[in-house]
Amino acid sequence: MARGESDGSGNQNWDSDEEVEDEEDSAAVLEAVGRQIKLWRQSAGFSQPAFGAAIGYSEAQVYKVEAGKRIPKPDFLDKADEILNAGGKLAEFKRDVAEARYPKKLRHLTKLERESLEILIYGAHNIPGLLQSKEYATAMFAQARPALLRERFERLVEARLARQAIFDRRPMVTLSFVLEEVTLRRPIGGRAVLRGELGHLLAVSERPNVELQVMPTESEEHAGLGGALQVLRLMTGQTIGYSETQLTSRIISDPREVHALEVRYGILRSQALGPARSREFIEKLLGDT
Incomplete structure (x- = not known):
């Protein structure tokens, strides 16, 4: 069972000890990558402003990456590697940075998503994370x-x-979503954000x-009253389930539970x-919002 922040259906769990540990692990990776970039930059004789200008990023962005406060995008690492003549050593961090982006348990779910041929998602209380626009997320x-904290938020x-x-x-993955009407009406972030999300x-x-x-909402029959759920059908032929509650989320592999x-x-x-x-x-809701 995995505890802490969860992204499968868009639900948030904020206060588990495991989430704090995950955050510390991710921060350690980003700080280590940032130190390496800084060392390569200084060795090449670049100031932060000059380096930022050379790779197309601001001085503030360079500072945050080197301080481990911002996740460097793949483009940042590729350009840094080229400008600093790092011979692929900085570009190689792309995989580490991509993994550090996710809490440990979510890395497992994300890996399963990448291995899926079909994903079925029911969002009980929120619009699923995979369907959220940047503003809505x-x-x-x-x-x-x-x-x-701002860095963690970002x-x-x-x-x-x-x-x-x-x-x-x-290969293309098939995705199916069932959304609750109430989640499409709740103005998270305000009416403008909701309109943008409906358009998205x-x-x-x-x-x-x-x-x-x-x-x-007016439906008299409802098979999903037990809460949000996710079913992933993998390329291997195996089917995996995923469920969430307020403080826990878990991957389900028992065939009877998955069924x-x-x-x-x-x-x-x-x-x-x-x-x-x-x-x-949804078109009518958008017109009425």
Whole structure:
């Protein structure tokens, strides 16, 4: 069982000891990478402003990366490697930095997503993280209590958005979502953010590998009252489940439990509006917001 911040359905758990340990592990990686970049920069005779100008980043961004307060993007590492003649030593950090972006348990889930042919997600209380726009994800993490430190806040938002690369993965993965109507009406971040999120959902729903359905609040039948769930069908033929509650999240591999989640999701899809009607529903909500 994994505890702490969770990204599968967009829910947030903020206060576990494991989450603090994960954060410390990630910070240690970023600080080590930052020190290496600084040493290479100084050895090459670049000031922070000159180095930033050479790779297309501001002095402030260079400072934050070297201090381990900001995750360097792959482009940053590639350009730094080239400008500083590091011979691939800095570019090699891309994998370490990508892993450090996620809490340990989420690294496992993200790995499973990369190995999936089909992913089925029901979001009970929030719009799933994979469907959140940058503005909406930012507003979601702003709800954390106690509030997050700025550096951690930025890392969590970036990690959530980075997972969305799965939409463009090859081989193509099929993604199915069932969303609660109430989550589409709740103005997290304000009306403008909600409008942007509804527009984002409509754009994502146009992708050939995405099927999006809405569960109306007025529905008298509901198979998902046990909470958010996720089912991942892997390239190996194995099927894995994932579930979350307030303080815990866990990967489920027991065949009987996974089967139960598959059955629930199948019934949820039959109870929700079909993809075409769901799109019409979201379009109307957008017009009314």
